[in-house]
Amino acid sequence: MKNSSCPASNSKCSIGVFDSGYGGLTVLDELINNMPEYDFIYLGDNARAPYGTRSFDVIYEYTLQAVEKLFSMGCQLVILACNTASAKALRTIQQRDLPRLAPNRRVLGVIRPSVEALGALSQSKHVGVLGTVGTVRSESYLMEMAKLYPDFIVTQEACPTWVPLVENREFENEGGRYFIKKHIDSLLAKDRQIDTLILACTHYPILKTEIRNFLPDNIQLISQGQIVANRLIDYLERHPEIDKVCSKKGELKFYTTESISDFEEKASVFLNRKLKAQHIAMN
Amino acid sequence: MKNSSCPASNSKCSIGVFDSGYGGLTVLDELINNMPEYDFIYLGDNARAPYGTRSFDVIYEYTLQAVEKLFSMGCQLVILACNTASAKALRTIQQRDLPRLAPNRRVLGVIRPSVEALGALSQSKHVGVLGTVGTVRSESYLMEMAKLYPDFIVTQEACPTWVPLVENREFENEGGRYFIKKHIDSLLAKDRQIDTLILACTHYPILKTEIRNFLPDNIQLISQGQIVANRLIDYLERHPEIDKVCSKKGELKFYTTESISDFEEKASVFLNRKLKAQHIAMN
Incomplete structure (x- = not known):
């Protein structure tokens, strides 16, 4: 994994929010409502969604790739805003991959x-x-x-x-x-x-x-959505070392593995606002 | 692309059948019924299915990867047994990629x-x-x-x-x-x-x-299914140079990007027979 330099002394990080598709935007919506000052990066693996019926191995592999992408963008904390990914990949990532990849970073599920x-x-x-x-x-x-x-x-x-x-x-x-x-x-x-x-x-x-x-x-x-937002606020209060590296300019960034125009059109329905997305390749 | 040596003078090739998921098995079923002596390799990109709602760019990229995989297994002829892939990727693959990758091989759609x-x-x-x-x-x-x-x-x-x-x-x-x-x-x-x-x-x-x-x-x-089978028989009659390198032992092989057990269970419903599959990674 490319280990990005964030958190460096002079830079602050966004909170990463990952979902296989659009559903995680309902979680992001509550995060924005409850924590409007924080910066978030949303990553939707729309080109390979939905995950719901896929096998353990595939869901784990795809989720780990996404977490690594968000780490490489400097995220110190990543929320798996997807129940399937949380259910099938979170424990292995927390216990096996994080200690090796990025022991100071955190991945939380729903x-x-x-x-x-x-x-x-x-x-x-x-x-x-x-x-x-x-x-x-x-x-x-x-x-x-x-x-x-x-x-x-x-x-x-x-x-x-x-x-x-x-x-x-x-x-x-x-x-x-x-x-x-x-x-x-x-x-x-x-x-x-x-x-x-x-x-x-x-x-x-x-x-x-x-x-x-x-x-x-x-x-x-x-x-x-509201449950995850409350929990994240609580988590950051209990972990000031992570909160202090979180950028608080209220900036939002959106990445998708699908075409940008498709994502922007569908995502605006889930998030109830216009947005600009960028493409990201996963392999 | 790894350019496999088939058709070499001493080896014969299977016909490749590609689909994003399980649906292409309904086509394969008719191919087997009508051409039981031919060897077929089925490749299902089940870990990224369904393609039906994805963008042009994603469908083209995934389909080309699958065609290259089937070529690397020696297939001289690949059937895109998927309307979405045939609609969105076939023309570009035929006109832009084949002349560069494998000018003597053929990709046909439905x-x-x-x-x-x-x-x-x-x-x-x-x-x-x-x-x-x-x-x-x-x-x-x-x-x-x-x-x-x-x-x-x-x-x-x-x-x-x-x-x-x-x-x-x-x-x-x-x-x-x-x-x-x-x-x-x-x-x-x-x-x-x-x-x-x-x-x-x-x-x-x-x-x-x-x-x-x-x-x-x-x-x-x-x-x-029947239409594609008739057309393939007709095609091979008109192209004896391809027919003569087709192996005719009635062998079937199945590859999936998903877990083998999931594929074997679901595929047997579409194909109405028990089968053994192998895993293949696409990236």
């Missing part, structure tokens, strides 16, 4: 803060996880919950059609509603005591209104 | 034979094309039809949810039928004189029974 939110919010101690096939099969939510909240019952449901529904804006019709209802019903049939549900894929907040329509009123529905 | 079938089968001279966003946007079917059958009316419909419906086996339910009917209705509303429709994505034959249910009886529905 699963740990999500699990903490589930634990804090559920009264019945029966919670539900809606995610991609990759996230569900990894059992990362089950393992993290078992560690932190061993007395909770966690039930998962994989929703493989939901990302295509979001990316093609096909969720506000009868066909879209069929697939949304199908997975909500399936999850709740598995455990009728669930009182808290997490949208464990960063695409799913776009479906929130439709999902809410099929949920009983007593079930809380939580998405990850 | 669009030209499909267009010839439409021209031969339609009585009304009004035909329809159902494809991915990439295939439709490329306008390759419109351009090829205009060259060969300038008096035909060609109407296209992009069906971006159909590949996820196939890959997740979600087409035999109310939600799947909604999206199948939606695009059939939309296409026929654009031109009520259509009498012949082509499934211009190699995933779509899996949906044939469901599609047929929403079509008036007088409309012919054609898929590409």
Whole structure:
């Protein structure tokens, strides 16, 4: 890996935000809302998205490449704003790759803060996880919950059609509603005591209104953007050595492995603002 | 490119069949049925599939990498069994890359034979094309039809949810039928004189029974496997210099950029037989 010189004494770093596609922009949106003074670099591996149905080996390889790219741009801290990458690659990167590549840098995922939110919010101690096939099969939510909240019952449901529904804006019709209802019903049939549900894929907040329509009123529905933002603020308070090298000019940069014009058009829908992107090659 | 020695005087070559994912197996299936004595190498870029919504640049880059891999395995002839790759990459590869890389080798696509079938089968001279966003946007079917059958009316419909419906086996339910009917209705509303429709994505034959249910009886529905097989047999008859270097032991090899076990499990559904695959890296 090219080990960039940041943090040098005279330079400050952006916080890296990685996602396989566009969904991580829903997390970035909350980061910007809650931490507007910080600089962020978003990297979307759109030319190889979606990751949700790919194997462990492929997801790990692609995620590590992205983390190395963000490190080479000087990021001291990288958020994997993607549940599939967090579920399948984060632990190996933290335990095996970071000590070798960049022992002073940090990579954080979205699963740990999500699990903490589930634990804090559920009264019945029966919670539900809606995610991609990759996230569900990894059992990362089950393992993290078992560690932190061993007395909770966690039930998962994989929703493989939901990302295509979001990316093609096909969720506000009868066909879209069929697939949304199908997975909500399936999850709740598995455990009728669930009182808290997490949208464990960063695409799913776009479906929130439709999902809410099929949920009983007593079930809380939580998405990850705000949770991750709160957790990052807390993390930087506890790690002033990292916070002090974070640049705070409110600058945003966007990189994509896809064509710039495609990315700019689709990303503006997720982020609700106009943006300029740059191309980046991953291999 | 590593220029492999095949065809050497003492070696014979397999025919390469490339697809971004699993859909090309529906074409390979017909090739095996019609030409059981030939050897084939199938290469699926499953770790980066689907290509249907990607940009021109990305599809071209990925397709060229795959063609080079198949050449390096000695293939003298490569079939792009993928409409998106045929639409967006074939012409550039044929005109710009082949003369430089391998002037004696050939790369063929699925669009030209499909267009010839439409021209031969339609009585009304009004035909329809159902494809991915990439295939439709490329306008390759419109351009090829205009060259060969300038008096035909060609109407296209992009069906971006159909590949996820196939890959997740979600087409035999109310939600799947909604999206199948939606695009059939939309296409026929654009031109009520259509009498012949082509499934211009190699995933779509899996949906044939469901599609047929929403079509008036007088409309012919054609898929590409048989067409491509007929065309290849014809091509080899007209090019004995290529046919004579084709190995004819009936051997099949499968390569995937994804995990072998994932590929073997999913591929057996498309090909309706058990198979053994090998991993290949693309970069």
